[in-house]
Amino acid sequence: METPDIGLAPFEPGWVWLVGAGPGDPGLLSLYALHALQNADVVVYDALVDSRILDLARVGAEMIDSGKRGGRPSPHQRDISEHLVRLARKNQRVLRLKGGDPFVFGRGGEEALALVEAGIPFRLVPGITAGIGGLAYAGIPATHRTINTAITFVTGHTACGDIPEEDIDWTALAKASPVIVFYMALKTMSRIAERLITAGRNDDEPVAIISRATTPDQTVLVTTLAECAHSEEPSNQPSPALFVVGPVVKLRDGLDWLGAISGKTLNPDPLSDDQDNKGSK
Numbered sequence: 001m002e003t004p005d006i007g008l009a010p011f012e013p014g015w016v017w018l019v020g021a022g023p024g025d026p027g028l029l030s031l032y033a034l035h036a037l038q039n040a041d042v043v044v045y046d047a048l049v050d051s052r053i054l055d056l057a058r059v060g061a062e063m064i065d066s067g068k069r070g071g072r073p074s075p076h077q078r079d080i081s082e083h084l085v086r087l088a089r090k091n092q093r094v095l096r097l098k099g100g101d102p103f104v105f106g107r108g109g110e111e112a113l114a115l116v117e118a119g120i121p122f123r124l125v126p127g128i129t130a131g132i133g134g135l136a137y138a139g140i141p142a143t144h145r146t147i148n149t150a151i152t153f154v155t156g157h158t159a160c161g162d163i164p165e166e167d168i169d170w171t172a173l174a175k176a177s178p179v180i181v182f183y184m185a186l187k188t189m190s191r192i193a194e195r196l197i198t199a200g201r202n203d204d205e206p207v208a209i210i211s212r213a214t215t216p217d218q219t220v221l222v223t224t225l226a227e228c229a230h231s232e233e234p235s236n237q238p239s240p241a242l243f244v245v246g247p248v249v250k251l252r253d254g255l256d257w258l259g260a261i262s263g264k265t266l267n268p269d270p271l272s273d274d275q276d277n278k279g280s281k
Contacts, residue, residue: 008032009123011039016084016094016115018108020101020127023134024050024215032125033097040095042087044080046106048099048240050215077107081114088120101129105155105183129153131181134213134242138220139256140249142179146271147247152177156185156192156243163188163195174199179246189243193229196245201225206249211237218258222249 008031011017017036022028029037037043037056045054047067057063066080087094102108102124115122131153135142142151152173157163173180174196185192189209197203203226211219219237225245254270 006031008035011036011093011095012121013041013091013093014088014121016088016096016120016122017125018096018098018102018112018122019125020106020129021045021049021053021097021099022128023100023130023137023213024048024218025133025137026050026052026056028128028133028214029053029056030125030127033127036095036125037097039093041092043095043097044084044087045097046099049097053097077110081111084111084115085118085120088115088118098127099130100133101127104129104131104153130183130213130240130242134210135181135244135248137214137218137258138208138210138244139252139254139258140208140210140244141251141255142181142248144248144251147251148178150177151179151181151246154180154182156182157188163191170195170199174201177246179244179248182243182245184240185243186237186239186241189228190231192243193225197225197229201245203229205245206247208244208249208252209237209241210244211239211241213240213242220252220256222252 017040019033019036021033034056037053038058040058040061042062042064043054043057044064044066047065054063066075066083084094084096096111098106098108100106103126108124112122112124132142143149154168154173182189182192203224205225207223207225207228209221209223221237251270253267256264256266260266
């Protein structure tokens with residue numbers, strides 16, 4: 001397989017390309033991502049990069065696992081950045097392949113600044129972040145004209161593994177953003193749900209837990225904030241997972257296109273119950 005000749009920038013020796021691999025499905029790769037995979041001398045990849053994507057790398061490329069996963073031995077971020085610099089100084093074409101988008105909870109900014117400090121030329125290739133791709137594959141729009149004009153992406157835990165208490169104004173978040181997407185929140189979602197309810201969100205608000213988004217193992221659980229708040233493990237699903245809060249979750253009944261492929265009958269008017277309830281007040 002060769003990248004089509006459409007004028008893509010060459011991947012030069014001594015350069016580092018910071019590339020987003022998307023949330024999982026290889027079909028969501030950009031042409032630049034595929035171009036980099038097929039030309040890199042070294043691929044330094046994260047734990048969340050799908051193995052089918054790694055299989056697209058050039059035959060003979062050195063593959064280096066630099067995955068950081070909670071609770072498991074992982075390389076330190078500084079060591080990863082220094083390794084990228086060393087590889088580039090050997091005149092290698094270095095592909096730093098990151099799940100999702102490098103600049104959305106991906107530490108791409110830290111690695112890019114390390115390259116700048118070392119005088120290493122680099123290119124940034126954005127990828128589809130899980131908060132967009134995962135919602136689409138679950139049949140949940142990030143925005144919908146009659147529902148929300150804002151969406152907020154929030155990390156589900158800090159470096160210490162707890163919810164980001166000090167970094168978030170929970171009252172402002174609960175009131176200002178109709179749709180909130182929490183990344184990596186499986187272990188903290190019950191406390192997150194409690195904070196949101198305390199801050200004013202309705203306890204019956206719909207939520208979706210999307211596990212292993214866009215992969216063949218994707219699962220989606222639709223429940224409520226109250227159920228999440230009262231259960232230590234409301235999903236029992238494997239990580240990585242998104243925790244989506246907001247009325248757009250209701251649209252899954254009408255937009256679950258993957259379910260439709262498997263025979264599910266979709267509801268063309270998934271918000272009809274809401275409209276009926278408004279009319280009866």
